[in-house]
Amino acid sequence: MSAGVKEAAAESEDGKRKKELAMLEAALYVAGRPLNLKTLGYLIGTRSKKRVNGLASMLVEEYRSRDTALEVLELEDHRFVLQLKTEYSSKVRRLAARPLLTDGPLRTLAYIAYRQPVVQKQVIDARGSHAYRHVKQLVDMGLVDCEKRGRNKVLRASEYFADYFGLSHNLKAMKRQLRRILDDVTKGDIPVSEGPSRLEE
Numbered sequence: 001m002s003a004g005v006k007e008a009a010a011e012s013e014d015g016k017r018k019k020e021l022a023m024l025e026a027a028l029y030v031a032g033r034p035l036n037l038k039t040l041g042y043l044i045g046t047r048s049k050k051r052v053n054g055l056a057s058m059l060v061e062e063y064r065s066r067d068t069a070l071e072v073l074e075l076e077d078h079r080f081v082l083q084l085k086t087e088y089s090s091k092v093r094r095l096a097a098r099p100l101l102t103d104g105p106l107r108t109l110a111y112i113a114y115r116q117p118v119v120q121k122q123v124i125d126a127r128g129s130h131a132y133r134h135v136k137q138l139v140d141m142g143l144v145d146c147e148k149r150g151r152n153k154v155l156r157a158s159e160y161f162a163d164y165f166g167l168s169h170n171l172k173a174m175k176r177q178l179r180r181i182l183d184d185v186t187k188g189d190i191p192v193s194e195g196p197s198r199l200e201e
Contacts, residue, residue: 020044020055021062028059028072028082033164036079049078056080076168083166108134112144113157114178116171120146120153 027035027043041052056074063072069088073081084092101109108131112118124131135155138144143161147154159169168174 017055017058021059024052024055024059024080025072025082028080034075034079034081034166035163036077040080053078075166076170076173079163081166104130105134105137109138109143109157109161110178112138112155113161114175116156117154118156120155123155 023044024040027040037049037052037056040056041047041049044052044055046052056072060072060074060080063070063082069085071083071085073083075081108123108127111126112123112135115122120135123135127134135144135146139146142158143164145156145158147156157174161167162169162174167177
């Protein structure tokens, strides 16, 4: 293969890589939540998880070198997320769009996620009768899964909940993350009454 052909092939590969990186960046921006390799691979037309992981890792490094308010992070289970760096979130939180949840349903969701799997009656006992409405809202939004067991309903946080808030799919790891977040709330680092655009913000 001549030097000219090799150079042209290299330029073609470089152009393809840039387009794929731009597509991954666009997907992470629009999603606003962690995306896995399968989803990202579908968007750029490849089933190679190795290639997608390599490209996403390049995006992580690219954002790290930019030194801006945004960052791309790799989470557990090879999921990637584009988000605001922690040091900026507290200063701009009030400018965020209307929160996903108001204070009441958010507290019920936090209770379910931390206690899961939990019987609905226990949630109502802890949160009050208004929590019936909260549970229905959370199930309708896809944030909570509800399973009937005889006369009882067992509630769990859904995978969508974990993805939306950038939490682990592993239950033990998720509970550790939630404990840290709830500790920050009680310290006053996160004003729950404002509601989150993301839990970590």
